[in-house]
Amino acid sequence: MIFEYKVVPAPTRGQKARGVRSAEGKFANALEGTMNELAGDGWEFLRTETLPSEERSGLTATATKYRSVMVFRRPRADDPSAFQPKELEAPKAAELPAPVVAAPAVAAAVANEPPLTEQQNExxxxxxxxxxxxxxxxxxxxxxxxxxxxxxxxxxxxxxxxxxxxxxxx
Missing domain, CATH: 1.20.5 (Single alpha-helices involved in coiled-coils or other helix-helix interfaces)
Known part of the structure; x- marks a missing residue:
C-alpha cells in the first residue's frame, strides 16, 4: 500500500478545557485536539519526532534548536490496492421504474379479444x-x-x- 505523509509541529503550549487543571493535562488536551482534527480528514497518527533545526541567531551566527513534530499518514487516493468494491444491493421497490401501462384504446381492444382457439394457440x-x-x-x-x-x-x-x-x- 502506498501512503502519503503529513508532518505538523507539535503544540508547544497547552489548551484549556473544562475539567482540565494541570499543565500536563492542558498539553495532552492540545495534542488530542490536533490528532482528532487530522484524524477527521483521514490521517492516521504515526509517531512524534524531535529533530534538530539550524536557525539564525544574530547577524551571522546560527544556533541549533530541537523541534518536535507529529507524523501522520493515510493511503493515497490513487493507490489501486486501497480499492475495496462495495457489495451490490438489490434495488428497492421505490427505485424501480414504473410499470408501462398500455394506452386505453389498446387495453380495450385486448380486453374485447376472444380467447385463442387451440388451432390459433399452436x-x-x-x-x-x-x-x-x-x-x-x-x-x-x-x-x-x-x-x-x-x-x-x-x-x-x-x-x-x-x-x-x-x-x-x-
Whole structure:
C-alpha cells in the first residue's frame, strides 16, 4: 500500500478545557485536539519526532534548536490496492421504474379479444404463416390492409390541406 505523509509541529503550549487543571493535562488536551482534527480528514497518527533545526541567531551566527513534530499518514487516493468494491444491493421497490401501462384504446381492444382457439394457440412457424396468407387469398399482410388504407387517406388529406393554406407572410 502506498501512503502519503503529513508532518505538523507539535503544540508547544497547552489548551484549556473544562475539567482540565494541570499543565500536563492542558498539553495532552492540545495534542488530542490536533490528532482528532487530522484524524477527521483521514490521517492516521504515526509517531512524534524531535529533530534538530539550524536557525539564525544574530547577524551571522546560527544556533541549533530541537523541534518536535507529529507524523501522520493515510493511503493515497490513487493507490489501486486501497480499492475495496462495495457489495451490490438489490434495488428497492421505490427505485424501480414504473410499470408501462398500455394506452386505453389498446387495453380495450385486448380486453374485447376472444380467447385463442387451440388451432390459433399452436406454435406458428414461417411455413404456417405463409400457408395461412395464401389460404385467405389476402395480400394485405395479415389484415393490415385496412389500417394502411386509413393512413393513406390521412396522408392525402394532409397534402390537400397543405396545398390550400397560404404561406406565412414575412
Amino acid at each position: 406454435e406458428v412457424t414461417p411455413e404456417r404463416a405463409v400457408e395461412s396468407l395464401n389460404a385467405d387469398g389476402d395480400d394485405t399482410a395479415g389484415g393490415w390492409g385496412e389500417a394502411s388504407a386509413d393512413v393513406t387517406d390521412i396522408s392525402e388529406a394532409l397534402k390537400q390541406r397543405a396545398d390550400t393554406t397560404e404561406p406565412p407572410k414575412t
